[in-house]
Amino acid sequence: MLERVQSERIQTDCTIIDIRDVTRSYGAFKALDNASLSIGKGEFFSLLGPSGCGKTTLLRMIAGFDTPTSGSIAVDGQPMDGIPANRRPTNMVFQSYAIFPHLNVEQNVAYGLKRLKLQSGEEKRRVEEALEQVSLTGLGKRRATELSGGQRQRVALARALVMRPKVLLLDEPLSALDKKLREQMQVELRRLQQAVGITFVLVTHDQYEALAMSDRIAVMFGGRIAQVASPKEIYQRPVNRQVADFLGGMNFVKAEIVEENDASLVVDTLGFGRVRTDKPKAFVRNGGAATLGIRPERLRVLWDNATAKFEVAGKVVERHYFGEITHLIVEIPGLEKPLSVTETNDFGADDIPVGAPIRLAYDPEALVAMAD
Amino acid sequence: MTAAAEGSPPLRMAGGRRNALLQSEAVQGVALISPTFLYALILLVLPILVVIAHSFWTQDYLTIDHTFTLENYRIALTEPIYRDLLWRSLYISLTVSLLTVLLAYPIAYFISFHGGRHKSLWLFLITIPFWTSYLLRVMSWKVILGYNGVLNSGLMGLGIIDEPSTALLYNSSAVIITLTHAWATFAVLPIFVSLEKVDRTLVEAATDLGDGPLRSFLRVTLPLSAPGVISAALIVMIPTVGDYVTPKLVGGKDGVMIANAIQAQFGKASNWPLGAALSVTTMIIVSLMAGAAVLVIRALQRLAR
Numbered sequence: 001m002l003e004r005v006q007s008e009r010i011q012t013d014c015t016i017i018d019i020r021d022v023t024r025s026y027g028a029f030k031a032l033d034n035a036s037l038s039i040g041k042g043e044f045f046s047l048l049g050p051s052g053c054g055k056t057t058l059l060r061m062i063a064g065f066d067t068p069t070s071g072s073i074a075v076d077g078q079p080m081d082g083i084p085a086n087r088r089p090t091n092m093v094f095q096s097y098a099i100f101p102h103l104n105v106e107q108n109v110a111y112g113l114k115r116l117k118l119q120s121g122e123e124k125r126r127v128e129e130a131l132e133q134v135s136l137t138g139l140g141k142r143r144a145t146e147l148s149g150g151q152r153q154r155v156a157l158a159r160a161l162v163m164r165p166k167v168l169l170l171d172e173p174l175s176a177l178d179k180k181l182r183e184q185m186q187v188e189l190r191r192l193q194q195a196v197g198i199t200f201v202l203v204t205h206d207q208y209e210a211l212a213m214s215d216r217i218a219v220m221f222g223g224r225i226a227q228v229a230s231p232k233e234i235y236q237r238p239v240n241r242q243v244a245d246f247l248g249g250m251n252f253v254k255a256e257i258v259e260e261n262d263a264s265l266v267v268d269t270l271g272f273g274r275v276r277t278d279k280p281k282a283f284v285r286n287g288g289a290a291t292l293g294i295r296p297e298r299l300r301v302l303w304d305n306a307t308a309k310f311e312v313a314g315k316v317v318e319r320h321y322f323g324e325i326t327h328l329i330v331e332i333p334g335l336e337k338p339l340s341v342t343e344t345n346d347f348g349a350d351d352i353p354v355g356a357p358i359r360l361a362y363d364p365e366a367l368v369a370m371a372d
Numbered sequence: 373m374t375a376a377a378e379g380s381p382p383l384r385m386a387g388g389r390r391n392a393l394l395q396s397e398a399v400q401g402v403a404l405i406s407p408t409f410l411y412a413l414i415l416l417v418l419p420i421l422v423v424i425a426h427s428f429w430t431q432d433y434l435t436i437d438h439t440f441t442l443e444n445y446r447i448a449l450t451e452p453i454y455r456d457l458l459w460r461s462l463y464i465s466l467t468v469s470l471l472t473v474l475l476a477y478p479i480a481y482f483i484s485f486h487g488g489r490h491k492s493l494w495l496f497l498i499t500i501p502f503w504t505s506y507l508l509r510v511m512s513w514k515v516i517l518g519y520n521g522v523l524n525s526g527l528m529g530l531g532i533i534d535e536p537s538t539a540l541l542y543n544s545s546a547v548i549i550t551l552t553h554a555w556a557t558f559a560v561l562p563i564f565v566s567l568e569k570v571d572r573t574l575v576e577a578a579t580d581l582g583d584g585p586l587r588s589f590l591r592v593t594l595p596l597s598a599p600g601v602i603s604a605a606l607i608v609m610i611p612t613v614g615d616y617v618t619p620k621l622v623g624g625k626d627g628v629m630i631a632n633a634i635q636a637q638f639g640k641a642s643n644w645p646l647g648a649a650l651s652v653t654t655m656i657i658v659s660l661m662a663g664a665a666v667l668v669i670r671a672l673q674r675l676a677r
Binding site for chain 2: 085086087092094100115159
């Protein structure tokens with residue numbers, strides 16, 4: 001509840017990027033279809049979606065490398081129509097980093113400052129400061145070709161940050177790094193954003209990246225924005241199956257709507273019986289059917305004689321071991337698809353034999369209703 | 373190479389040391405280049421050695437006096453006529469390479485950045501003039517620049533001049549114009565290749581950091597295409613110094629270049645040693661000039677940062 005209130009405050013009080021009804025068509029194909037979005041000042045905002053969903057197109061239009069077919073984009077209250085990329089208060093970290101190969105680290109970082117004709121001491125100071133922010137102090141004289149992937153990424157960041165943009169745009173900045181470095185950079189990027197207080201707009205197809213770093217996320221599919229919310233809400237209350245599916249595993253259960261009012265829904269399901277759930281804001285009824293979703297980790301194995309207020313019984317059909325967790329596939333009588341369950345291995349879930357009867361506990365709160 | 377490398381372990385086991393030698397990459401490399409190498413040795417290195425040897429001898433009517441002397445070099449370097457011809461040749465070739473690069477760059481840039489799907493077609497079109505012989509192309513410039521030529525009649529038709537100008541043909545400008553046209557393609561191709569290699573996101577990055585089109589060109593595209601500019605300049609400069617067909621056909625007496633003098637020594641004047649000394653001098657000076665040109669372009673590149 002608190003989160004929702006906070007994000008609404010950001011939206012209304014101090015918007016830094018205002019995207020209104022933006023469409024970008026290439027012939028008959030719409031890369032972006034009537035997208036509207038407002039991003040708050042100081043927010044870490046992610047555009048999340050599979051490739052071809054229009055997220056990069058949207059980012060490039062904010063940067064000025066692409067123009068909307070219709071609609072408008074304003075940055076800090078100023079409409080960006082007709083303003084070329086070089087005169088926008090935004091800076092970008094490119095997916096390939098685009099480090100100038102003929103310049104060294106210092107010259108790369110100072111590239112944009114040269115035009116501002118700062119006093120040489122001031123320029124040097126700002127370059128040093130930017131290199132320090134990205135922990136590259138002392139590497140100023142390195143040639144761009146002598147840098148590792150992670151270092152190149154830091155140079156690209158420093159080069160953009162040194163311009164003190166109102167908005168920093170990041171186009172899949174971590175996708176070229178290996179897993180370990182990527183996770184480390186996620187933490188660092190988030191920390192850096194908090195330290196400098198600049199609005200970050202990140203494009204990514206990696207849901208964990210978006211969840212870990214963002215204040216808010218816009219999930220996009222096929223040129224449309226499906227949902228804009230905090231990571232927690234996106235994960236726990238996805239508006240539709242597509243969003244739910246994209247953000248990690250989700251068990252889908254067919255449901256029949258019995259009762260509907262402004263705040264809640266009552267549905268009948270085969271496996272979970274009659275369930276009352278919160279009605280999502282964006283829920284639009286489509287006939288009498290709906291879908292209930294539950295995340296695999298919200299189903300708990302009931303051991304021995306333990307009981308729970310809400311439980312379902314079934315049979316283990318598959319077991320997959322993942323080190324710290326075990327993934328169980330459980331067949332429930334009446335459900336057309338078996339449920340997947342993730343269980344930590346503390347209590348020996350990795351020893352549950354395939355074929356064993358099993359009881360699963362769940363919290364009705366964890367069941368989320370989705371439009372079909 | 374890969375196929376050979378993959379096949380090598382079983383062969384090595386069977387054949388012992390001799391096979392190991394044949395399988396070594398260095399030996400294979402030498403074997404691969406040896407036909408070309410021998411060809412170059414016989415047709416390039418040997419003649420140059422012969423020329424260098426002659427430059428230290430003396431012509432004695434119909435025979436060659438084989439005693440070592442530097443007299444030919446003294447004449448080549450101090451006689452005003454040769455000095456002037458050499459200077460003129462250098463001036464012409466430098467001007468031609470500069471003009472050619474200046475004209476070729478926009479063409480290469482256009483094809484590379486705005487050629488779209490038709491890049492190959494554009495490149496193909498550029499090579500069309502090469503389908504005719506070089507002599508014909510030089511002769512056609514004679515038709516354009518001559519007393520009753522296309523340019524003169526055109527200018528007279530427009531009322532810009534009253535009588536045909538004789539300033540167009542038979543001088544060094546005519547040589548420069550003709551050579552610039554003849555070498556344009558050779559300059560377009562290397563510049564095009566180096567522009568193709570420029571990562572377009574770098575230009576976007578420069579724009580993102582505040583550079584307008586001209587600045588991003590000067591600070592990113594141009595420095596990164598410098599290797600192409602250097603090779604274009606050298607490709608044009610080195611052969612044009614020694615060109616003698618063009619000055620002979622369109623140069624008149626003001627357009628004579630050092631190669632014409634060298635040809636005369638080997639021909640009518642029948643003084644091979646002096647011709648050889650002139651050739652060697654020209655070669656050395658061209659090499660120095662080429663080196664200097666590379667240094668100048670590198671320095672400009674550094675300045676652009």
